[in-house]
Amino acid sequence: MSRIVIALGGNALGNTPREQMARLNEAAPSLIGLIKQGHEIIVSHGNGPQVGMIKLAFDTAAEAGAKVASMALPECTAMSQGYIGAHLQNAILREVRKEGMPWYAATVVTQVVVDRDDPAFQKPTKPIGAFYDEKTARELMAANPDLTFAEDSGRGWRQMVASPKPVDIVEKESILNLLDHEFIVIACGGGGVPVVKKGDGDYEPVPAVIDKDFASAKLAELVGADYLFILTAVDRVAIRFGTPEQEDLKELTVAQAQQYCDEGHFAPGSMLPKVQAAISFAQSGPGRHAVIASLEKAPLAMKGESGTVIHA
Numbered sequence: 379m380s381r382i383v384i385a386l387g388g389n390a391l392g393n394t395p396r397e398q399m400a401r402l403n404e405a406a407p408s409l410i411g412l413i414k415q416g417h418e419i420i421v422s423h424g425n426g427p428q429v430g431m432i433k434l435a436f437d438t439a440a441e442a443g444a445k446v447a448s449m450a451l452p453e454c455t456a457m458s459q460g461y462i463g464a465h466l467q468n469a470i471l472r473e474v475r476k477e478g479m480p481w482y483a484a485t486v487v488t489q490v491v492v493d494r495d496d497p498a499f500q501k502p503t504k505p506i507g508a509f510y511d512e513k514t515a516r517e518l519m520a521a522n523p524d525l526t527f528a529e530d531s532g533r534g535w536r537q538m539v540a541s542p543k544p545v546d547i548v549e550k551e552s553i554l555n556l557l558d559h560e561f562i563v564i565a566c567g568g569g570g571v572p573v574v575k576k577g578d579g580d581y582e583p584v585p586a587v588i589d590k591d592f593a594s595a596k597l598a599e600l601v602g603a604d605y606l607f608i609l610t611a612v613d614r615v616a617i618r619f620g621t622p623e624q625e626d627l628k629e630l631t632v633a634q635a636q637q638y639c640d641e642g643h644f645a646p647g648s649m650l651p652k653v654q655a656a657i658s659f660a661q662s663g664p665g666r667h668a669v670i671a672s673l674e675k676a677p678l679a680m681k682g683e684s685g686t687v688i689h690a
């Protein structure tokens with residue numbers, strides 16, 4: 379039996395709660411497929427579109443004079459963990475019941491510690507929320523100089539926020555305890571609620587969105603996982619992606635993966651953080667493998683029949 383941390387892409391969750399439920403119901407058989415193969419799974423998920431939508435909803439309502447409190451990014455991520463976790467629990471339980479399996483699912487609202495001095499706080503690079511055309515994005519920036527928008531991997535313009543690297547997971551003992559009691563655990567959603575440790579040992583939320591692939595790699599490292607599965611919309615990582623010379627990759631050593639990162643084969647904000655997170659996990663201990671694959675083909679990827687494996 380292997381312990382597998384699975385990171386699900388936030389862009390794969392659809393645009394509305396109803397779409398999200400439908401997509402997660404479609405994804406659940408793949409996740410449960412890994413359990414049927416005899417493995418233990420821990421699920422994390424993205425929240426880029428969702429955290430941006432929640433923040434915008436509160437900001438717009440406040441500007442329109444509605445009686446709502448202003449909502450900072452960490453609280454918006456906590457909200458996204460709640461409703462995405464609820465939908466994931468439902469989808470997983472539905473599939474588990476269908477298969478007559480004795481499993482339960484639980485979502486841990488997870489806080490992830492970051493470094494107060496992380497240089498990422500000075501340079502927003504994490505895309506959140508909806509996609510805009512360039513003209514609208516520039517108008518939004520002109521109207522609110524506190525906001526940064528930039529182009530996101532050829533898909534349109536999006537708001538960019540600070541994205542410090544994860545250092546530790548506050549709830550790691552709770553996660554391990556649930557795993558010991560055979561729960562399917564959902565944790566580190568949206569990269570976790572970013573917090574810094576204060577001198578008195580308390581934690582303070584900080585305005586940022588952590589990359590869920592880096593947080594999932596940290597989670598996989600801390601729970602002693604054998605595999606990190608990063609599931610997205612493509613079957614394999616490619617070099618020369620999107621060109622007639624595109625080559626899909628089945629297996630990469632950490633050194634080869636690093637070389638391709640340095641040569642600029644992976645788009646920042648989309649495939650680059652996934653490959654970097656995979657490298658970081660594969661380097662974190664002996665026998666650790668990271669797999670980047672499509673959601674539908676996760677069970678095939680576990681058998682080596684799909685996906686890109688990255689190992690030391």
Ligand SMILES: Nc1ncnc2c1ncn2[C@@H]1O[C@H](COP(=O)(O)OP(=O)(O)O)[C@@H](O)[C@H]1O
Pocket residue numbers: 386387388389390424531609610611612614615616617618619643644645647648649650
């Ligand atoms: N070199 C590459 N190989 C494969 N996919 C790539 C590459 N560069 C960019 N991509 C794009 O990155 C996307 C995955 O990033 P993204 O959509 O941000 O992930 P998430 O599933 O976590 O939301 C793929 O669907 C693909 O369109």
Ligand SMILES: NC(=O)OP(=O)(O)O
Pocket residue numbers: 386387388389423424425426427505568569587588589590591
């Ligand atoms: N927090 C995060 O990385 O979300 P996405 O995967 O949706 O970008």
